[in-house]
Amino acid sequence: MARHADVLFVTALAIVAASPVRAAERQNISIAPGRLGEAAIALGRQTGASIGMSDQSLAGIATPAVHGRLSVEGALKRLLRGSGAAIRRIDGNTYRIVRAHAVHEQRRIAVAVPTSEIEQEPAEIIVTASKRDTPLPRYAGMVDAVGDNGFTAAEAAGGTASLIFRVASLSSTHAGAGRNKLFIRAIADSGVAGPTQATTGQYLGDMRLNYAAPDPDLKLYDMQGIEVLEGPQGTLYGAGSLGGIVRMIPNAPNLGRAGGQISAGLGATQHGDPSGDLAATINLPIISEKIALRVVGYGVQDGGYIDDVLRHRNDVNRTRTYGGRAALRFAPDENWTIDLTGVYQRIKGDDAQYAAKLIGDLKRASAVAQPYSSDYALANLRIERQWDDLRFVSSTGFVRNILSESYDATPPGGPAALFRQRNKIDIFSTENRIVRDLDNGLGWILGASYLESTSDIRRSLTSYGTPPIETQVIPGVPMYGRGLPASSTGVHNRIREATLFGEASFEPVTGLIATIGGRLTNSRLSGEALDPIAFLSVAAIARAEAQANRNETIFLPSLSLLTDALPGMTLYARFQQGFRPGGLAVDDQHIQRFRNDRASTLELGFRKGVPGVDPVALTGNVAYTRWRDIQADVTDRIGIPTTANIGDGRIYTVEGRVAVRPVPRLTLDGSIIFNDSRLSRPTQFVRMLSYEGQMLALPNVANWGGRIGFDYRAPVGGDMRFHLSGSARYVGKSRLGVGPILGREQGDYVDTALSASLSRGAVQWSLSLSNLLDSSGNRFSLGTPFDLRGDYVTPLRPRTVRLGLDFAF
Structure with a gap:
């Protein structure tokens, strides 16, 4: 056959x-x-x-x-x-x-529930993040897909937090929007954002969003869907995909019909300030069936709820976000598609998000405000040419992300002091691939890519006392007082990657699909110190920079076997690798390089039925990961963020999911994940911080996690639609970092949400509630890194209600 x-x-x-x-x-x-x-x-x-x-x-x-x-x-x-x-x-x-490939892109912008939604049969689920449009039953791996414009306006305003709430295997630090690190499964290095590359790759379509930077937290307005692929994705996505990838798929311009949508919401948070969000989308065909423009703009304010008792200020942690996205599509004929996309977003946080448990669940005492901001800009050109079952795709773009952070560095009994860090990241990337999509998940892909990423981290220390100031916070860095900043040593890292990759799926016997692939990457690395303090010797700096300037070539193989010989059942085995290149790091007394790390994962899984299509769908997976020379952003003895290789680790992961449709209008779903992660061979300096011979848990990895939810849709009267959904997510215990100082527990909380909407024609009213139990929890145990022994917690946003209105035209 x-x-x-x-x-x-x-x-x-x-x-x-x-x-x-x-x-x-x-x-x-x-x-x-x-x-x-x-x-x-x-x-x-x-x-x-x-x-x-x-x-x-x-x-x-x-x-x-x-x-x-x-x-x-x-x-x-x-x-x-x-x-x-x-x-x-x-x-x-x-x-x-x-x-x-763009069937959803051609839909008119709609309110949350189209008129015919209840009667329509669900469409087949296609894993487009596989880059070969693989049907879900023939994808060898774990994938979470949120499709068909599945985010409400309230969820879109929440950004990445809304996605994390839906996907049990996805987790994050909680330092604040625009400065968090995302983790998939248990591939988590640390809670501090430094110069290391992310463990999770993030993409907008085919364009990479981040590299040596945290999650930009783009708002999820006008998204066709999001796919989360678990486990290393080194063959197709290269460096920085050790844990997996998150791919956001925006709605493309509609070439045939003008339309738009306006969404607005007002929120009230118990114990905090009010919130609000406003967004608008418009689609304009310029030349019918040839050229169209789609523009999205939004503004979101999240009211504060943390009180600072030392400065006598309430609700200090307010965050404002505004931004937009514009896409121009040109389709000269049915075979060519050219998309030009631009994105800009700015996040401004008035203060840090943490509290001090001994003072109160929502209170702390800081000598100074700790504001932060994230400015993010992206430009991308994507060209696609189709020949029957053969496709050529070229994607080229540029990203600039400027993240500015500040930390309270006030010494005990000393004057107020603020440590500032500014990380400017530039990314240029281009990928060109040719793909052959054969029937039922078969086919091949061959491609080449080039990426250049630069990161400039500059640091300063500002004291607000009056001279003379004898206290030293950072050795070698003066404290001038009177609000005058003094430079601290920063670091510049540049990485250039040239890559060839390929993957092919074939069917040696009926019902058995084998997929083999590989990625060959040459990385050229360079690093140098910025504004080095006199305390660091010139010889030490020169030696570290010489070690950081190097050339590395690495090959990442992949292999999977999948069978659907059993009726309605898919069984698969998969081996995949991922890596991150090294770089240069500094702390209070040293400048040194860190090596690349590599994760290898072997997993076995099954899939029965398709969620949303079959009455019952089951998915299960068991994975073993070996992680060598783990890179981690850590802090030195006085709290300055730095990077080091902390040793080798191993991770066991077990996952299970179920989706049930007892009746066409109701869907029930549940998922659970268990992680057992250990630093099995810690490096010398890690052993000095802990008990000799002890196996340490990897940081920021919850041992248990799970989610349950329901979704109900039904007509009301002749022309109205009612939608009710609810969910609860449990996040188990984890530790902030490695060793006794950073080893504080976090997690072990339940977050809940409930939403309802009523649609009539082009208008929809909605009411949503989050954190129904008004629990405080502890999402993240890091406050200021200059006080690592404090009892800091990052609480859940208190109970919040939002009233929303959406209007489509």
């Missing part, structure tokens, strides 16, 4: 006896509900048209009944509506059904 062969005309034999007619003529057509393959054959028999498809996996898509006097093209449009497929006319009586 040549399941992998191109199936150009699947109905040719079925219609040889039919008399051909003009395709545009209307005919009496009657097709029962079923699957696309049978529907295409029936339509061909009834009309004499030749109807084929190049991807046989499309044959299993559910189709509605079609009755009436219709043309062939009209009947096909009804069959394919919302299916994830499109028609391509070959000649007057011949049609080809193809996978519509």
Whole structure:
């Protein structure tokens, strides 16, 4: 059975006896509900048209009944509506059904529940982050997908926090929006944001969002969907994907229809200030079916709820975010698509997000305010060319992210002091790949990419006392007093990566798919000290910089086996690797390089049914990860962020998920994850901080996590729709860092949410509640790194209610 062969005309034999007619003529057509393959054959028999498809996996898509006097093209449009497929006319009586890579992109902007949503059959789930548009039943790995514009306006305003609440395997530090580190499964290095590369790759479409920087926390307005791929993704995504990747898929400009949406919300937080959000989206075809522009703009204010008793100020931790996204699409013909995208977002936090437990759940005592800000800008050009089942994709772009942070560095009994750190990151990247999508997840990809990332971290210490000041916070850094800053040693890192990669899936025997791949990367690394203090010797700086300037070549293999020989069941085994290049780091007394690290994961899993499609869908996975020369952003003895290799580690992960549709209008889902992570071979300086021979838990990895939720949709009256959803997520215990100083516990809390909406036509009213139990919890145990022994906690946002209004036009 040549399941992998191109199936150009699947109905040719079925219609040889039919008399051909003009395709545009209307005919009496009657097709029962079923699957696309049978529907295409029936339509061909009834009309004499030749109807084929190049991807046989499309044959299993559910189709509605079609009755009436219709043309062939009209009947096909009804069959394919919302299916994830499109028609391509070959000649007057011949049609080809193809996978519509942008089928969701062409939808009109809609309110949360389209009129026909209850009646529509769910479409097939396609894992586009595989870069080969793999059907979910034939993807060898764990994936979480939120699709079909699945984020409400309230969730979109929450940004990454909303995604974390939905995905049990995704976690984060909680230092504040725009400065958090994301982790997938248990691949977490530390809670401090320094010069190391992220363990989780983040993408907007095909454009990389971050490198040696935290999560930019882009708001999720006008998103078609988000995919989270778990485990190393080194073959397709390269460096910085040790834990997995998060890929956001924005709605593309609609070439055929103008439209838009306005969303507004007001929120009230118990024990805190009010919040609000406002967003607008507009889609404008400039030349019908050729050029269109889509623009999104938003502003979000999250009211504060932390009181500073020393400075006598309430609700100090207010955060404001504003930004937007613009996309211009040019489609000169059906085979070419050119997209130009620009993004800008600014986050400004008035103060830090932590509290001191001994003072109160929502209180602390700081000598100075600790504001922070994140300025993020992106430009991307994407070009796609289609030849039947062959695609060429080129994506080139530039990112600039400026993150400014400040920490209370006031010494005991000394004058108020503030430590500032500014990290400017520039990323240029380009990737060019050619892809062949064969039927049912088979095919291959071959590509090349180049990336250049620079990071400039500059630091200063400001004292607000009056001279003479004898106290020293950082050795070698003076304290001038009177608010005058003194420079502290910073660091510059540059990485240039040139890469060749490829992956192919084939079916050696019926029902068994083998996928092999590899990525060859050459990295050129360089680093230097910025504004070095006199305390550091010139010889030590020169030696460290010489060690940091080097050339590395690394090969990452991958292999997976998948079988769907058992009816309705998928079994798979997968081996994959990921790595991060090294760099240069500084602390209070040293400047030194850190080496690259590599994670290797072997996992076994199964999948039964497709969530949202089948009445019951089950997924399970067991994974073992070996992580060598772990890079971690840590703090030195006095609190300055730095980077070091902390040793080798191993991680066991067990996951399970279930989604149940007892009736078409109700969906129940649940997920659970268990992590056992250990630093099995700590380096010498880590052993000095802990008990000799002890296996230490890796930081920021909850041992247990889980989520349960429900989603109910139903008509109310003749023209209204009601939507009710709720969920609860448990985050288990973890530790802030390695060793007794940073080893404080965090986590062990439950977060809850409930939302309801009522839609009528183009208008939707919504009411949402978060943290229903008004629990404080402890999401993150780091306050100021200059006081590592304090009892600091980062509480959950207290109980919050939001009233929202959405209007589509």
